Amino acid sequence: MTTASEELLRLDNQVCFALHATSRAFDATYRPLLRDLGLTYPQYLAMLALWEHGTLTVKELGLALRLDSGTLSPLLKRLEAAGLVRRERSPQDERSVVVTLTAQGEALREKAVNVPRRILASTGLSERELIELRRSLERVTAALDAATTEATPRP
Amino acid sequence: MTTASEELLRLDNQVCFALHATSRAFDATYRPLLRDLGLTYPQYLAMLALWEHGTLTVKELGLALRLDSGTLSPLLKRLEAAGLVRRERSPQDERSVVVTLTAQGEALREKAVNVPRRILASTGLSERELIELRRSLERVTAALDAATTEATPRP
């Protein structure tokens, strides 16, 4: 194997590791801010989606957040226990569970409004850099998705 | 609030979310490759560090991988149960646990050697893009680390 390709493989490991580490670093930055709201980061993501759309089925929430019911069901139950959402079977289609914000869940939005600003400051990135980073991440994710679905033989 | 700053906050949310999603997409890409080796991705990271350094204490491994003992202890026990590493108290300092590769752990390296190449192909990124992405991620992580440690009052 040439030195160049060894370097490339090393670089690949570094990128995967860095991604892992950055993701956890963001988590650690969000944690204290969200603690005041009584939310974890994934719960905050679910609330963001609900604040935007008002009401969503578990299925729709899963598509938006790229999470399956094994993750969402207990998460939503915790949000329900906290009084932030209601979960009810859809009368139209009894298979679906509709998640709706409670008044308390709506109200939390006001307290959450200054979270992104504080996170933004912590990243130390300019708008230009954020856009570039987002573009890279979305591109990698799309490529990885394509690679994994293509590897899976479809029925 | 101006439209421009609203956009910026929205962008910030998108970057955090994208990071989360990309990290999980990488995980999903590694999963089937590593299953053949009997490893999860965090276990693979630990093995990479051990393949490079031969022997490390739990502390050193934690620094290298940015993980604490609450995560590493059970992970290393699983690697030990799989026969890939040995864990022994250091005779020099009985507080430390030294983690060493077994012959089987060393041997696994040969089977792992083609993993990065396949991941690299799945990302669809050029070397130039990988370098840029790594740079961004490392920069963000450093900024976030600085922000969180500075927020924590030290004794």
Add this chain to the structure above:
DNA sequence: CACAACTTAATTGTGCACAACAGAGTTGTA
């Protein structure tokens, strides 16, 4: 209508991640 195929959630089991705490060992210093 009957029944097979499909959709949607929930459950169970495994593993990662971190906070908070406990406990054994080490080190510096009065």
Add this chain to the structure above:
DNA sequence: TACAACTCTGTTGTGCACAATTAAGTTGTG
């Protein structure tokens, strides 16, 4: 030397993530 402060690992509890399975409901087709 005695003892306080510190270091390092481990444990417990909570929550996220996914695979595999189960169960209930819906839809399409003979």
